[in-house]
Amino acid sequence: MQQTLSIIKPDAVKQNRIGAIFSRFESARFTIVATKMLHLTEEQAGGFYAEHKGQPFYENLVRFMTSGPVVVSVLQGENVIKRHRELIGATDPQAAAAGTLRFDFAASKSINAVHGSDSEQSAKREIEYFFTESEIFSRQTKG
Ligand code: RTP
Numbered sequence: 021m022q023q024t025l026s027i028i029k030p031d032a033v034k035q036n037r038i039g040a041i042f043s044r045f046e047s048a049r050f051t052i053v054a055t056k057m058l059h060l061t062e063e064q065a066g067g068f069y070a071e072h073k074g075q076p077f078y079e080n081l082v083r084f085m086t087s088g089p090v091v092v093s094v095l096q097g098e099n100v101i102k103r104h105r106e107l108i109g110a111t112d113p114q115a116a117a118a119g120t121l122r123f124d125f126a127a128s129k130s131i132n133a134v135h136g137s138d139s140e141q142s143a144k145r146e147i148e149y150f151f152t153e154s155e156i157f158s159r160q161t162k163g
Pocket residue numbers: 072077081110111129130131132134135136137138
């Protein structure tokens with residue numbers, strides 16, 4: 021069964037959206053197999069988004085991601101990487117489809133509520149970035 025890394029970003033945590041977002045994951049039949057709350061250091065946030073180093077938005081992104089606690093989770097399910105990205109919606113909430121998490125919860129293209137891994141390779145890297153094997157409770161999901 022496929023796994024992906026999800027982050028509820030500081031803006032959504034501050035707005036008390038953790039439960040609402042978890043509920044949407046469960047409604048989509050994703051299984052939460054690992055989760056924790058963290059306040060990222062600059063080093064952790066910068067390393068996580070290293071692919072964007074040098075982009076004009078990178079410093080703002082690191083500042084935003086360290087502005088308060090986040091909730092990092094491993095979600096499991098069939099085709100969950102793509103389905104989680106679809107549930108999150110476009111980076112810019114103005115472009116996000118109705119019913120997506122960013123349409124409902126994001127403030128702007130920068131302050132946008134949720135992160136999701138975008139490929140199998142990034143999912144593996146990002147899961148290992150935050151979780152040890154013993155912290156992940158993989159299990160069969162009922163249909
Ligand atoms: P994420 O990685 O967080 O799931 O978001 P994404 O794939 O939809 O977007 P990506 O291009 O990977 O950008 C990562 C995060 O950087 C911030 N950003 N701001 N103001 C801007 O132009 C801009 N562009 C990107 C957002 O927080 C975005 O989610």
